[in-house]
Amino acid sequence: MANNRCSVLVCQGTGCVSGGSEHIYNALKDELESSGHDEDISVKRTGCHGFCQQGPMIVVEPRGVFYTKVKMDDVPDIIKSVLPGGKSLDRLFYRDPVSEKAVMHYHDIPFYVKQERTILKYCGYIDPEEINDYTEIGGYAALRKAITGMTPEGVIAEVKNSGIRGLGGAGFLTGRKWESCRNAPGDVKYVVCNADEGDPGAFQDRSVMEGNPHSVIEGMIIAAYAIGADKGFIYVRAEYPLAVNRLKIAIEQTRQEGLLGDNILDSDFSFDMEIFQGAGAFVCGESTALVRSIEGKRGMPKAMPRPRTTEEGLWNKPTLLNNVKTFANIPLIITNGAGWFARRGTEKSKGTAVFSLTGKVVNCGLIEVPMGATLRKIIYDIGGGIPGGKSLKAVQTGGPSGGCLPAEMIDIPVDFDSLAEAGSIMGSGGLVVMDEGTCMVDVARYFLDFNRRESCGQCIPCRLGTRQMFEILDDITKGKGRPGDIDLLDRLSKSIKRSSICGLGKTAPNPVLTTLRYFRDEYDAHIRDMRCPARVCSMK
């Protein structure tokens, strides 16, 4: 990269690929090779830039010229523009949706300026299929530092001091989890990366795996060193073929470099990992269900009380399970120190949060902000507000286990505790913006439909309760609501929360509880007045 006069970075995230970026990449490469310019101009494929809606995207470095919505027909002009004397292509610049002004550089676009990208920093800059790209930006230095200069206890202390909490949704203190897994008796231990990103409306784990797979692998190896594991699994959804492929390539390269396998970096620490493809079950995001799934069983959670997975996980051995983003943070914590990490965020939620910002918002995409940023900043400063002159109605966080917060609450800070207090959850990071054209009863119905389909069927409150709730909500959205339905929904919600055996069941009623709490009038309008204020439901 250093020898080239300029590089053309072509985004190869799932979003851009669906817009044809793979063909654009190949065409650019062929064209430059056949004209003999491939010496001084390199074409690189990168992971997701996060601004998927503007895809396919191309960034021309070193100046950071940003092209959006590129088509095959643009390839000849892009080539001309990067040749000596070439001019940048105005027509492919990003246009500010409000002022319609063209913005030439990546680093001047409000969507990026207002973020603090740390684990996403190199997604979109490095070639995820080239381990050298990762090492050039300091990759695997943390692993070297940990293995050659730190004790496992020292690594755990660093993670503990950083204050990082699990980014899969529950927010359990990562350092404490590592410590309890290290202290659990047993010679055989496992490290598992939970990449079963099943929340509809969330794609941040996918983007990290597609854009910077080595950061996840490095985090896992460091974790294995810290807890004393010699085998690891990445449990990734089969629906993410591109992520699976990139991880496979990355694992193989890591092995060839001697960073995975026997006697890593000539130490007596050995560790290897493999990919396990999830076969499509939302409930497998739950730790005990995920474990059973890898063991070749139906992915049904174990009932409480039960030992923690850190004590009895895969094949009843102590197992450390963390989310993709948690692992991706680890190399940064080890390299830069706990203090560096803890500088960002709030008192109880440290570091950054990655969100998939989607729905009725001008700039959709993947964003990263310090914990504690307000919803207002996310939706208006980064997201550019609501399109079509409409007004914000609600924000949904936490997917099917989370809730809908009303527009009045957009000044609350986004962190684990504030969201929980408001009745929602951080979840794995889906953030769906809803405007006046969204019916909140329909949204509640939608999530209960999801939860009823995804219930594993093991316990009655969840299996039958979510179904009952769905049927009541379905009736309400069809103009067949009855007086007393709201009380019934409330009662059902409470008993499902109390008596389900796993997290999926216990949180399944949340979308209903929050919409009842904040949008009661919409339920009343449907039931009493037979009217859908947002005109979404056909009240036949």
Next chain:
Amino acid sequence: MTMEEEFVDRILASYKGERNELVPILQEVQENLGYLPEKVMIDIARFLGVPGSHVYSVASFYAQFRTLPLGRTRIAVCRGTACHIRGAPLILHEIEDAIHLKEGETSGDLEYTLETVACIGCCALGPCIKVNRDVAGDMTPEKAKELFKGNGSGNGENRGE
């Protein structure tokens, strides 16, 4: 031995016969045959030394597995949250009308399978659909209609699981 059996035998030969290989085996068999025939599930059970009911219980638990053959063109409509609030249900109805299939059905002539998926992960491009391996984003009912115009399924009864 039928071709199918030979094929499955070849796949099984690359595994050790351990119980935890069940999901990967089912995935590889389905990748190649398109679905999981009953006979094949029994062969897999024998190979792993588990009851056939166990193989079926796992195959029926996960959304990915099919016990009926799929159509040549697989259409998956995303029902993720972002797609939903941007009108995914309308897209689904449009496609259902265009190819005369309901969600979850395969046409009798095995031309089409219409299904919905929890989330494709292309939320910024919603509503989106997947046709075989390709994702098409920013769908509108008009685009969906155009895409499948005049492509109603042929003869034979539609089937669903």
